[in-house]
Amino acid sequence: MQKKLILDSDLLDLTISRLCQQLIENHNDFSKSVILGMQPRGIFLAEIIHKKLKEDTGKDIPLGYLDATFYRDDFRRRETPVKANETRVSFIIEGKKVVLVDDVLFTGRTIRAAMDAMIAFGRPATVELLVLIDRRTNRELPISADYVGKEVNTLASQRVLVELEAQGHKQNKIWLINKD
Numbered sequence: 001m002q003k004k005l006i007l008d009s010d011l012l013d014l015t016i017s018r019l020c021q022q023l024i025e026n027h028n029d030f031s032k033s034v035i036l037g038m039q040p041r042g043i044f045l046a047e048i049i050h051k052k053l054k055e056d057t058g059k060d061i062p063l064g065y066l067d068a069t070f071y072r073d074d075f076r077r078r079e080t081p082v083k084a085n086e087t088r089v090s091f092i093i094e095g096k097k098v099v100l101v102d103d104v105l106f107t108g109r110t111i112r113a114a115m116d117a118m119i120a121f122g123r124p125a126t127v128e129l130l131v132l133i134d135r136r137t138n139r140e141l142p143i144s145a146d147y148v149g150k151e152v153n154t155l156a157s158q159r160v161l162v163e164l165e166a167q168g169h170k171q172n173k174i175w176l177i178n179k180d
Helices: 011-028 040-058 110-123
Strands: 003-008 035-040 063-066 097-105 126-135 145-153 158-163 174-178
Touching: 003 011, 003 097, 003 110, 003 145, 011 040, 011 097, 011 110, 011 126, 011 174, 035 158, 035 174, 040 063, 040 126, 063 110, 097 110, 097 158, 097 174
Parallel strands: 035 063, 035 097, 097 126, 126 145
Antiparallel strands: 003 174, 158 174
């Protein structure tokens, strides 16, 4: 197994700061905005983004966790059932600008499922997607991110590994792994 470093801790911090600045430019006072972190790994990035935006703007933007497990089109096709995670959305998203946050955009199927799952909480005015890594190749659905930390061309046999301190890792790093 070969590992190639995509983003080290310093570059990842800079990338997250840039993503937050883009959000500030597009959302102004965040009065109609909410952040939804995708379970299981997108919630860690959503928490980092939420904290940084609060530091930079002084605004406490509503933050929730969204699990799309039961909305996936492959849910019943797997040999081993996928374990569901907690959905925690303590606010209505009706008429809100939703920023959906995930760590990696690959096929687009998880995001499609997330959009279906969101409807249980109201009809948003807009939905924007923020991802750290956009695996541009291998997209199966016509889904693209509005905010991208880094675009990476990958093979289907490769994997992107996001290691964040919030997940218990020593440093924030993102790796490209060749499954040999």
